[in-house]
Amino acid sequence: MKRIFIDYQKCQGCRNCVLACMVEKTEGVSNLWEIDLSHPETESRNYVSPRDRFTTVPLICRHCDEPECANNCISGAMKKDSLSGLVKHDSNPCVGCCICVLSCPYGVLRPSVKEEEGVLKCDLCADKETPACVSSCTTKALSLEEVEVS
């Protein structure tokens, strides 16, 4: 499967990856001009956090080999796809308990303000060759690499 790699020393904290994710995941929006940056429903599936005094780090779903979010999911909404290796979220069975949010060891998962969405979950931009966050990263702190699925 393909996995996003992070070279945090290259991250400048510009949050281009966050805005690119917002554009990608906001309905009816096709570019950076169009997103409403003041509206709570403009949501991203990734974040940039301070790492220490000098560096920042982009937090992006790892699509873990042993996904705690899926392992602890009580409704079966969060599952690891054995073929693609992606950890996928289906908002239909999701009951909004947020166990996945509490379980994520990286603190990436967050509940959506839109109840019907449940949780904000990266799908690695399944319909794109390169995820929006990776292609928008100016410093190449993010890269996409092919890895063996264990």
Place this chain on the structure above:
Amino acid sequence: MKNPLISGFSIRSPWFKDNEIINKEKEDVVMVLCRTADEQLEVFLQEQGEETSFHRVAQQKVKCGFGLQGVCCKLCTNGPCRITPDSPCGVCGATADTIVARNFLRTVAAGSACYLHVVENAARELQALARNGDEIRSEATLQRLVEMMGIEEKDPHQQALLVSEKVLEDLYRPREEKMELVKRLSYSPRYHLWEKLNILPGGAKAEVFDALVKSSTNLNSDPQDMLLHVLNLGISTGIYGLTLTNLLNDVIIGEPSIYSAKTGFRVVDPDYINILVTGHQHALFRDLQDQMAQEETVKLAKKAGAKGFCLVGSTCVGQDMEIRKGSTEKVGEVYCGHTGNNFTSEPLLQTGAIDLIASEFNCTLPGLERLSETYQIKMVYLDDVAKKATAEKPEDHSEDILKRALESYQERRGQVKISIPQEHGNPSALTGITETSLKKFLGDTYQPILDLITSGKIRGIAGVVGCSNLTTEGHDVFTVKLTKELIKKNILVLTAGCTSGGLANVGLTNPEAAREAGENLQTICRELGIPPVLNFGPCLSIGRLELVVKELAEALDVDLPALPVVLSAPQWLEEQALADGAFALALGLTIHLAQPPFILGGKTVTQVLTKELKNLTGGRVLVEGDVKKAAQALALELETKRDGLGI
């Protein structure tokens, strides 16, 4: 969530994915270029291969969303702060609108400062000319100025001195003293409205100064107050920076006249010692032009094996020279023609035929520096506001420039390959059109145009003005497509700025371009022998368009917003363009932009500029990134205004 203020409009992604062309592989490196409407230029760029702006746009294609929306603030060490749904205010509490308004005001202030610098220098040149008793090269323009300003002096040099001093006095007034010439130079219904809105400018430089104060850290945070300041800056930019600069330059250099010019790289003759000019200040070249035309100077060049010295036009000052070439011997003899707009200057160096670059203002791209080293071209600057890292200051204005050009010619010729695409550009572009030459052409009256508008044969006038950029579908691409759409709809297009350089090079300013126009406009063009796109030359001439519009309004006895006139700066590039735009808004005109001016993050600012301003001045910003939709919206605007006039 999609921004509700832009629903119904299309704004293109600044990523130009659809508009890139992959160059042939050169030394194992695949080069990606952005498109240009100028086909010959595109071929030339691909053949050359050195890096230009056309290549760098691909390296810069990932944009910052906070920057695009104007919601990044770096006014203090608590920042840079950026607005997101999780962080709706800066650390200081500044809202998105405050941040956007401050950034916007600063941008317009910088643009206004640029144009004011240009008029200040023109006035100083005129002052020196008057004091020295040098030749006045347009008595007629001087008399117009004398009349406009209410000067009673009879001696022409004294008149010129008073004109220059009146301009300078106004520029240097403190902010609490209103500029005196505004009342005399503006259309009276507008003046009264500006007075009512309390946006009449005090001393222009002081207004720019306080715009910077206002928008600094923890000072003004009222978006509406800052937007009114933007309009105030627009008025001084337009009346002084644009309109007066043209007229002062006419007195100093000569009045433009209509003629058919060659444009593009084909004008460059490698047998001459070629000096490329970049900038906006024609007045600064008077002495150089005069010296170049002298016999001894020509002899000097001949001794070195060249036919003479030649000025090669590029950017707006090249267009200033172009429009004045027809009537001014001194320009005519030493100027070969206009090669193209801002982004055409880099590829021009790749022809190898340029020996010296003389810069005095923008658009002097920093990219010229690297290419000048590759092609061994010396650079000088006439004004340190356009000092390039590789440029030197000539000791004595003209003689030293010529000496450096000669040395450069002798050193580099034979070492650098010369390849000029002879087919590039336009063999017969109609140029030299101004508020006076057009009127003269029509029989000393605008009545023929008014008749065509009122009868409906021409639906209205669209000024397609401003810059060229590389992101709105590529170099000149949107401008050319939009212009074609407008003329098809029987809308007469007037152009000034880099747009006109681009439109000339693709042939739209030739009388033969009439075939691209709608049936009615086509017939009119054929009868009058004019193109459907009238080339007014440099961006400064946007001030001349305003003079035309003012006369049309006077003839119909209506205020400017009532006229079937629209503006579009489709590929606006820079701060100056926004100051121009502020003038258009103060005049009450609708101005179309294909890319929003970094304001969408501020809802109040966006709402005011795109909608509510219409109730204040009659003007508004129309953002539309789709060519066809933009042409339709502009045509609809004209029809609405026609309905308003009952025509």
